[in-house]
Amino acid sequence: MTYDENEARTDRMMDKLQDLGLSFDPKTNSVTAAEGVDVNNLPNSIALNGAADGQGRWYGMEEFESEIVECDDLVARTGSNPKKPFQESYDARKKLEQMRVEIETKRCLAMVEGGKGEEGKKLIKVAQAQVGRLEYRLGKIALDCEEGSVKCLEHIVHGCFSNMFGSEAFSRVADMGEGDQKGKGGKKLSELIGYSEGEGEGAGCSAPVEEKVEALNTAAIAYANKEKLDLSLELLEVAELLYTNVGSEKRGGPRLESLHTSTLFFFAQVYGLVQNPRMSCLYCARTTHRQLTQSVKMEGGELNVDETSLDVEDWVKNVMTLAKYYHNNGENRQAEHCLAACGAICGLFTNAAKGFGAEGGKGAFEGMTARSMEAVSGKVEREKGEVYLGVLNSCSEAMLYKQAGVERGGGAGEAGKGGALVVDYGEVLGGLSSERSFMEFAGGELEKKVEEFVSANDDKGLYELGKSVFLAANGCIDRATKFFELDGFVTDHIELCLLKANAYKILSLFESEEKRKQAMNLKRVQCIEGLMDKGINETAYAGLIKTLVHEIGSGYMDMFDLKSERVEGKTKRNPTYVIKRAEAAKLNELCLQAVYWFSYFLKLYVPTDSMPKDFELMKGEVDDEAADAVLAKIYFVDVDETLGYLAAHFKIARLLSKVMQDFAGEDLGKENVIKALKRSLSRFDFIIRCVAAMDKKGEYGDCIKGFQQQLEICEQMKELLPQKIDRVFHLNAQFLGAA
Template identity: 25%
Template sequence: MAAHQSTEWRTVCEKFRLAQELSEIESRKDPENNPFRSKYKARDLLKEIHCSLVKIHIEEEEEGEDDNEADGGSMQIAEGEPGNECGKTCTGDSPAGLRAARLAVLQYYLGVNHIETEELSAGEQHLMNCMKLIDKCTTTRENVSLFIQARNQLGILWAGRDEIEKAQGFLEIAESMYLLYMKEDGQPPLDLQDYFVSEGEELSQQEKIRRFEMAYTHTLYYLAQVYKNLEQYERSGQYCHSTLQRQLEYKQFVPLEWAINAATLSQYYITKTRYMEARHCLAAASVIATLAGEIPSEAAAKESDAECEKREELLQKRAEIARCWIKYCLNLMQDAKKLLEDNIGELDLDRQEELKRARQNEEEEKEKGRKSAILFGSSDTFDSICSLEEKISSMLPLDFEEARSIFLVGQSYVAQAKEYFAMDGHVTDHIEILQDHSALFKVLAFFEQDLERRCKMHKRRVDLLEPICKDLNAQYYLLICRQLQFELAESYYEMMDLKLAVADKQDQPDVHTIKKFNNLCSSSMKYYQMFLDSIRSPEGKFPEKLEDEVLRPALVAKFRVARLQSKLISNNLATQLENLNHSLESYSFIVQYCEENPEAKKAVETELELSNEMVSLLPLKINRIRSNMASCN
């Protein structure tokens, strides 16, 4: 290249560097009323570079023609005009290929620039121009990164337009290009910025590798979103996991963002009962979140807006991770309960022993085989992640002690989550955390064989939820109020059943026991009735046809109220008669509703069967009491 061209080339490179700086750094400082100021300046520079480049390439071609003539015409220039010089046989390192690649890089950056300034059609056009310039070239070390990044951008563009399958096509080609290149070559490829640097300013091999791997990580990340939108959840989970692994490996992550993504992935694994993977994601999330630094004190937050913002973000994200841990503990225990319960919902001791024997032989080997594929971390964080994993099992608990150890971990995360999601300012989140805490007590009670201790666990549920339920305004939080009312009714109902089981073991329950039992029945009925009343119209009328979301809860509430009314203990025959009449009325409501609405039968098959029995039996019992009352008179 001639001297004047060298000077011109240095000017081109300087303009390119400035355009990158404007786009990536200065744009962050742009005012709200002119948010794209730096992007527009960068665009103007890129256009100037394009004009200079075409001029330089024309001069290079002319020099090439002169040299060719001097050599007797032995050299043939690839066909094409400036800006579209890439012929079918060119390679990335040929003169024609290099010219095409440089112009393609400019088209790429112009495309990205237009997309970032919300001019999507123009952005698409530039990216397609980039593709046309290089698509006929052989994939080489010089252009593979550009091939992948152009397709990444087009994938994002089409995904943003909800053309998911079109986005999938671009991204899957980018993925296959990377895999093929790594198989056939694997050397550090040229980075996009390498096309516009003066001699001696090239990127290091290590930096080239980092940038290339970052481009491929982005491919995997976008594919994860695409597969999620296509409801291919298994593939999406795999790509999310690979993305997170690579981000750590190549140190391409923002700690809090990475931690939240890992914690979110854990929730997918939970739905698939893959608790080892879920635990690993959560342990990594907790460890990586600490890399974001210490939480500023309240005093520091009051003195500085930046410190206040940092404190808020750190507290929130760590509380969100704590909530994911709560879900892990709760689901692990609930899945164990499903596996261990008999047909009436009690612990099946034979099944428990069978599963314990099977686990000794199988579970540990199975875990070893899967572990190597899911590991996160570097030498700096790996030990911390493993240490945190050791504090909680990833295997289903099979007895009370195992369940209790998981419960205690879950309870500690409840305390952490409540620190940020306080009732003042985070009503819905705070109540959801309390509901999860209540659910932890409920499932722990399943593993407890001592009836009195089980009863106390349900009492803890009441203590958690009852104050909130009393204070909450049903006008603004109707759905939450209904959930709390039903759960409180259920908690008292469980306690009533347990007290009944204890009383059955006694020859004759004392007055205190009877009073306690009746109070539990009344409390349960009160909350079931509150739930049922919430379904009534403003005029107080119960709906003739129940909405799908309240159908089963409403009929179950009616069924349990009927049972509770029949269980109330009284020595007074008139009171007994009144209670049984109320019970018969509630059972009859269920039977009549299902006759009038046959589609409801499936929702309450067991309750309907028992209600039909009681509608037949209760009148006999009522008549006997009436006879006794008549004889007494």
């Protein structure tokens, strides 16, 4: 084209632009639009600027596809050079930007020249769709190269959406993205975007549905990162509708199926951010079910896994999170089903990993060893144990209400609620061969146990049902403990031992015979007492040691109370009954063991040398043989632990008030009883002074309110104990105590 021809064409274009309400300044190389002009249906400024001095070009369908495949391959190789981790993406972006300028320039010239008939209009429409597909890739590159949500959305929304989904959809997204009130009313995005099968197809005008879904997913992530969560959910809703409305014969492609799984996963994340746990849980369940369906198959007796679709450890972690949610919500059938699926997967992959060396397997099994799968299995068994233990606890509560003749909403029935499964992992796992059949322990057995429990009336039946749930919990805890050994897994091992102790504690509630109750409580203590001889660092594991020591003390106290009730029962039935020396000695042994461990608990709150003057009243020298007269100072106890701290003092005081005369020694044990009663009195007095000082400080309102009942008993015992001490001294009487 000659200079004169080019100048004439430029003049014609200027006139056309002016007719469209646009003005072009060649000096600044910029385009501006007059007020009221809808720029969404016009070429962007990049193309108009290029159109002033360039010709641009059309891309045929095959050539365009070939070029973008080349760009996609470049992006896929990103990261191959550690020194320039994003170089391939940058090269792809440069090529995509050049294609966009060429297409937009040609499109601009065609628009200002009138489109040259139907063929020209069709080419313009094809170019618009092509630009949308280019912008979608540029947006993905911006996000992958960690250039932030703003740059990503600049391409995805302003470039891709305006060309791929139309001006109305673009306007709504842009308005909502900027927080404009115009975006909050009117039609939803799903009503503005065509998602029916076949819509927009023909002549290469429409982007593939995979690209539309991924563009929507990418925009949803970017807007979620900007805390535009309502918009993010609308975008994901459209992505889901696009997939749903694709004909079934067109589904099944690995890319579209993978993208839809991503849509469901993003739904779960965003619903979590908007504090809607039920919907987050639903989409998480659907996501994990699809991952399983798409990834795991048995072919020729061998496990076949799609290495691109399933991260085993991540999958198990997500399904265990689901199980926790269901369990906390009382939907234990759902929880049991999820954990059974985790167990089945762990069994399959553990078997597969046995043949791997220290370096692990390859593909989907990369880095996976038999040991790493044992760790995952251990976590699953622990979660299963906690679910069974939760059900056991719910059943015990329901039993206590039933025995008291009190109506209770929910109860054990609530613990087993759940109805139809949200997703059925058995559709996949039921057909897989494994050491332990999935359906064997995922068929709602727990729910059946709970239903039987609700209908049971006799004590023996209740105990047998409780025992069956206990055995399930205990088995899971034992299997988890085999992996989480104390050497290397201190926290996990202690927590598992505490779980086992708690299982025995709850089981004892189902037992009506005192001796068997005692045996269960003894087992409870034995589960954890031995840990205190293992040299666990009390500073590094302070919180766990406190829990451990307190639980040991509680176990001995419960055994003491059970035996005391038995002796008191004999005395009530026969007022002339004389307590045997062996009985008194055993009671004192249990009592002083409990005192020792609660004193140990208090000793863990180590005071320092300095203490503010206004806490002088909190000094209380407590006579304690085991703790060697430790100075107790509430000031050094965290506010949220103060109630437990005071309660431990109260338990010690109460136990000491119940020490019995055992008829040993020259004075027949009278001196030991008096000494214990004096220590008890001192402790009750100390508690009263502590609470008074706390009340004066004004920071412990909730604690004092929660301790009110015990405080009243302390004040009563302060009045009664001197009289009791006097009676023991003068009358040589034996007492079980009044507190």
